[in-house]
Amino acid sequence: MLRAYTLAFLVFLYAPIALLPIFAFNSGTVIAFPLDGFTTRWFSAVFSNRELHAALGNSLFVAVLSAVLSVLLGLAAARANIRYRFRGKTAAMGLIMIPLVLPEIIVATSLLVVIVRFLNLPLSLWSLIAAHVLICVPFAVAILNASFQALDPALEEAAIDLGETRASTFRRVTLPLVMPGIVASLLISFTISLDEFIIAFFLTGSDVTLPVYIWSLLRFPKQLPIIMALGTLLVLASVLILTIAEWMRRRGLARAGKNDSGGFL
Numbered sequence: 001m002l003r004a005y006t007l008a009f010l011v012f013l014y015a016p017i018a019l020l021p022i023f024a025f026n027s028g029t030v031i032a033f034p035l036d037g038f039t040t041r042w043f044s045a046v047f048s049n050r051e052l053h054a055a056l057g058n059s060l061f062v063a064v065l066s067a068v069l070s071v072l073l074g075l076a077a078a079r080a081n082i083r084y085r086f087r088g089k090t091a092a093m094g095l096i097m098i099p100l101v102l103p104e105i106i107v108a109t110s111l112l113v114v115i116v117r118f119l120n121l122p123l124s125l126w127s128l129i130a131a132h133v134l135i136c137v138p139f140a141v142a143i144l145n146a147s148f149q150a151l152d153p154a155l156e157e158a159a160i161d162l163g164e165t166r167a168s169t170f171r172r173v174t175l176p177l178v179m180p181g182i183v184a185s186l187l188i189s190f191t192i193s194l195d196e197f198i199i200a201f202f203l204t205g206s207d208v209t210l211p212v213y214i215w216s217l218l219r220f221p222k223q224l225p226i227i228m229a230l231g232t233l234l235v236l237a238s239v240l241i242l243t244i245a246e247w248m249r250r251r252g253l254a255r256a257g258k259n260d261s262g263g264f265l
Contacts, residue, residue: 017235020228020231020232020235021228021232022035023035023225023228024042024043024225024228024229024231024232025038025039025040025042026038026039026225026228027039027041028225029221029222029224029225031224031225031228042225042226042228042229043229043233045226045229046226046229046230046233049226051213052210052213052230054207055208055209055210055212055213056210058125058204058207058208058209058210059193059194059209059210059211060194061125062125062128062129062132062193062200062209063132063189063190063191063193063194064190065129066129066132066133066136066189066190066193067136067186067187067189067190067193068186069129069133070132070133070136070137070139070140070185070189071140071144071182071185071186071189073133073137073140074137074139074140074141074143074144074185075140075144075178075182077093077096077137077141077144078140078141078144078145078147078148079144079148079174081093081141081145081148082145082148082149083148083153093141096137096138096141097138097141097142098138099134099135099137099138100138100139104135104196104198104199105198107131107134107135107199108131108198108199108201108202108203109202111127111130111131111134111199111202111203112202112203115127115203122205123203123204123205124204124205124207125204125205125207125209127203127205128199128200128203128204128209131199131203132192132193132196132199135192135196135199136188136189136192136193139185139188139189139192140185140188140189143181143184143185143188144178144181144182144185146181147177147178147180147181147182148178148181151174151177151178155173155177156169156170156173156174159172159173180248180251181248183244183245183248184245184246184248187241187242187244187245187248188242188245190241191238191241191242191245194210195211195234195238196211197211197212197215200212201215214227214230214231
């Protein structure tokens with residue numbers, strides 16, 4: 001019964017994604033069976049749509065900056081959490097991880113009120129970057145916590161005993177050993193920011209991101225096959241990024257001599 005339930009759950013979860021490429025290659029504009037025929041023109045429309053390219057450029061800009069800032073903050077937080085003891089550490093880490101459990105609609109509404117009413121700032125890609133950093137930092141911290149836990153503190157102590165400063169020890173010993181975790185957290189943060197819709201819908205101004213642009217296309221039924229083609233490409237890209245991230249995570253554990261206890265997802 002457990003196997004049957006697991007199989008049914010996976011089918012229910014992934015069947016809609018499996019339908020994306022089927023309708024992306026369908027020549028008809030109606031998303032329904034039976035299919036009309038085979039075509040690749042919807043993918044050609046994806047590559048020739050300038051508005052879509054602009055939205056994709058905005059999403060990539062936001063995702064790259066959000067990922068880099070999230071990993072820098074997550075690196076500092078994870079190192080402090082694993083290597084140091086200080087008053088209020090548990091409370092501080094709890095506050096950092098809160099965005100993992102808060103509904104995104106609550107986060108988006110709160111940030112909108114703070115940015116517009118209290119800070120009196122215009123909505124832009126920069127406000128969206130700040131919001132995405134807020135929701136991506138917990139994922140980066142979770143991954144980097146595991147990387148620092150797998151790192152033997154004796155290696156850093158040995159480097160300091162041999163004459164290295166704390167800064168050079170971090171640069172020449174610590175960073176290379178936790179680099180797989182850094183790359184994995186970068187990829188995860190990038191993917192989360194690239195796919196995020198609710199916060200982007202609330203906080204983007206005139207420069208929309210790709211998820212918001214896709215939502216706007218839903219008002220036009222004839223554009224649905226283009227969304228299917230675009231969704232197929234995004235799913236392939238997301239699977240590739242997550243696969244690389246998981247490979248980097250396992251590589252980091254192998255280099256540290258630790259046993260793999262399961263994926264970070």
